[in-house]
Amino acid sequence: MSRDVxxxxxxxxxxxxxxxxxxxxxxxxxxxxxxxxxxxxxxDSMYIGNMTAGLFTGQEHLASLLADYLGVAPIPAAxxxxxxxxxxLAVKMGYxxxxxxxxxxxxxxxxxxxxxxxxxxxxxxxxxxxxQDYEVYNGITFPGLYAMMARAHMEKYGTTSEQLAQVAVKxxxxxxxxxxxxxxxxxxxxNVLNSVMIADPLHILDCSPxxxxxxxxxxxxxxxxxxxxxxxxxxxxxxxHATDSIALHSRPDMTTxxxxxxxxxxxxxxxxxxxxxxxxxxxxxxxTIAELVVLESLGLFEKGKAAAATASGATTLGGKIPVNxxxxxxxxxxxxxxxxxxxxxxxxxxxxxxxxxxxxKDARLGMTQNMGGSGGSTLIHIMEVA
Amino acid sequence: MSRDVxxxxxxxxxxxxxxxxxxxxxxxxxxxxxxxxxxxxxxDSMYIGNMTAGLFTGQEHLASLLADYLGVAPIPAAxxxxxxxxxxLAVKMGYxxxxxxxxxxxxxxxxxxxxxxxxxxxxxxxxxxxxQDYEVYNGITFPGLYAMMARAHMEKYGTTSEQLAQVAVKxxxxxxxxxxxxxxxxxxxxNVLNSVMIADPLHILDCSPxxxxxxxxxxxxxxxxxxxxxxxxxxxxxxxHATDSIALHSRPDMTTxxxxxxxxxxxxxxxxxxxxxxxxxxxxxxxTIAELVVLESLGLFEKGKAAAATASGATTLGGKIPVNxxxxxxxxxxxxxxxxxxxxxxxxxxxxxxxxxxxxKDARLGMTQNMGGSGGSTLIHIMEVA
Numbered sequence: 001m002s003r004d005v006x007x008x009x010x011x012x013x014x015x016x017x018x019x020x021x022x023x024x025x026x027x028x029x030x031x032x033x034x035x036x037x038x039x040x041x042x043x044d045s046m047y048i049g050n051m052t053a054g055l056f057t058g059q060e061h062l063a064s065l066l067a068d069y070l071g072v073a074p075i076p077a078a079x080x081x082x083x084x085x086x087x088x089l090a091v092k093m094g095y096x097x098x099x100x101x102x103x104x105x106x107x108x109x110x111x112x113x114x115x116x117x118x119x120x121x122x123x124x125x126x127x128x129x130x131x132q133d134y135e136v137y138n139g140i141t142f143p144g145l146y147a148m149m150a151r152a153h154m155e156k157y158g159t160t161s162e163q164l165a166q167v168a169v170k171x172x173x174x175x176x177x178x179x180x181x182x183x184x185x186x187x188x189x190x191n192v193l194n195s196v197m198i199a200d201p202l203h204i205l206d207c208s209p210x211x212x213x214x215x216x217x218x219x220x221x222x223x224x225x226x227x228x229x230x231x232x233x234x235x236x237x238x239x240x241h242a243t244d245s246i247a248l249h250s251r252p253d254m255t256t257x258x259x260x261x262x263x264x265x266x267x268x269x270x271x272x273x274x275x276x277x278x279x280x281x282x283x284x285x286x287x288t289i290a291e292l293v294v295l296e297s298l299g300l301f302e303k304g305k306a307a308a309a310t311a312s313g314a315t316t317l318g319g320k321i322p323v324n325x326x327x328x329x330x331x332x333x334x335x336x337x338x339x340x341x342x343x344x345x346x347x348x349x350x351x352x353x354x355x356x357x358x359x360x361k362d363a364r365l366g367m368t369q370n371m372g373g374s375g376g377s378t379l380i381h382i383m384e385v386a
Numbered sequence: 387m388s389r390d391v392x393x394x395x396x397x398x399x400x401x402x403x404x405x406x407x408x409x410x411x412x413x414x415x416x417x418x419x420x421x422x423x424x425x426x427x428x429x430d431s432m433y434i435g436n437m438t439a440g441l442f443t444g445q446e447h448l449a450s451l452l453a454d455y456l457g458v459a460p461i462p463a464a465x466x467x468x469x470x471x472x473x474x475l476a477v478k479m480g481y482x483x484x485x486x487x488x489x490x491x492x493x494x495x496x497x498x499x500x501x502x503x504x505x506x507x508x509x510x511x512x513x514x515x516x517x518q519d520y521e522v523y524n525g526i527t528f529p530g531l532y533a534m535m536a537r538a539h540m541e542k543y544g545t546t547s548e549q550l551a552q553v554a555v556k557x558x559x560x561x562x563x564x565x566x567x568x569x570x571x572x573x574x575x576x577n578v579l580n581s582v583m584i585a586d587p588l589h590i591l592d593c594s595p596x597x598x599x600x601x602x603x604x605x606x607x608x609x610x611x612x613x614x615x616x617x618x619x620x621x622x623x624x625x626x627h628a629t630d631s632i633a634l635h636s637r638p639d640m641t642t643x644x645x646x647x648x649x650x651x652x653x654x655x656x657x658x659x660x661x662x663x664x665x666x667x668x669x670x671x672x673x674t675i676a677e678l679v680v681l682e683s684l685g686l687f688e689k690g691k692a693a694a695a696t697a698s699g700a701t702t703l704g705g706k707i708p709v710n711x712x713x714x715x716x717x718x719x720x721x722x723x724x725x726x727x728x729x730x731x732x733x734x735x736x737x738x739x740x741x742x743x744x745x746x747k748d749a750r751l752g753m754t755q756n757m758g759g760s761g762g763s764t765l766i767h768i769m770e771v772a
Contacts, residue, residue, distance in 0.1 A: 064632045073645075081465045093479065099486055243462065247454075259459075
């Protein structure tokens, strides 16, 4: 039988345009914070989520580089990539390693250094998550892909630009209570609608930013966690991982995310829960429309109903099911490889009751949804207080 | 308890400058060959080793893309990277998945499409396996790094250019019997010594080539393998994975490979064997000097003795311990992410007795050693006929 796996440490430092720090600096800071939080004195192996350090910084072979800089080489270290879901993928790999009994203490990190290149190069690097031969060749970029999803959603369900803006307003409100958020400013629907149009109907305040940042968590067997940590043990009880065409045009319906649906079904089944049991979620709001489509694909709301639910406050702190209390990708920032790990870190902080002003009351059961590209891959993790 | 893991299918098609085929074509061909060889009718999950498709082809998010093109989406699919050891890393991840019981049938693939860019861009892309901030910034490339290792080895052990050339001659001899090899031409010591100097003392015929290629293997529980396949079951009995500084200048001794030493120790221990028990090996001869240093680091020969052993024919087919019967990276080619998977495929063919003219007689126990960069990561797998 496989072993139960717990998260005993998390580390996320201030995200932003960290020009004075290199990729390795940013990672080591987060890793040391997680190690200190966990109170462990050794690491047995390491997984690194990173999307495209090759294109952003000219550096591959990241896992060895970072193990060396953290001072933990020669331990096994692996970099994993699934575009913007690279962090979530790293969490899954770390889980497998501990569950199998190959390692006891595993550090899972995510890192991306995105601001060392100009906007054109960043746009090109991010577009490698889409189909190069068919989508990118024809000039599409990610704001354009999500804009098409938004237009289709508007057409099918009557979703409005104001409703998209409400997602951004909520997430910036949450982010205003998160000291590590890149853009902790509160914003209004009017701010969003008056901000520059990037790809109609998406304004710049509908888009997540370009971010330098890292996140790290420490995994170990649940039994060990209970022995060595005084903090509440957070157990991973569900994992879902699914793929889909990475090209948006290959999917039958642009208003739904089959990989998220499949991954959610697998995770709910493994955790033996229903969506309604969840106390909070972190989801992949790379664009405002993404959060709505994701919430519907996860089965939290019926198709076409997530926008109204958002407007009603159901997904705001204090609402029925708070979503993205960290500020989400929108306000906290989106260093792509780090995002999936940081989502898990937020759930752990919430389940431990350490989330300060953004604490969800009596949070016992939380979930993360992290996706790559326009939904070509999805990683889901469900966690509960053990 | 974890499950025993077997390899029941392998697929490697012709490698070379495959200008008429795209990355996805090359991968799908190898994957279908492996699936046919295994005789399975479903794949539960997939791992893809690839070093830097972002820099070579502008395409990340490879695992989802390839799952889609193979027609197996929405199964979980993950791309892993450890520079030139990406393929070996993918094999380890596949092993973990099956051993843990998350999946029954796992496809492990490796792929690299390297000839769609010019030589300058290829050299830049490969250099991302070295330390960008300290090594590459100062102008070093991989032939230069391995040339320094060769010079140090010559200085310390009296190794000669002729001895380095003998490694290439042996591997091209082996490759001449491998129908998928990129450069199956037999060569002589004189050919090597008269070939153009790339980085003194390494001539171009001391270097592995730039290659387009893919390889795939199918893993499943050993019990299942015995039920569904009529071919001899090949069991993975040892795995070693270790890291080191990716910067050569950070290591105390350039004539040895600490990550290979550590990984080998772990793999021998897990398999409960000694180096002398092995019937054959595939090792990472990205440059001729690499094969010698690797064989010494693996404990096959004492330090400084691998060159003389090579000259004596000990590592040639028919010798005491045949090394790189596939032709190695030198003759077969080195599509970096595919190499570690193809090494395993060669061992499987040998252990099954399917290696034709290059068959090692009575091969029962084989090993692969796959490393990243100048040795910053190493993956080792030991396999036996179950």
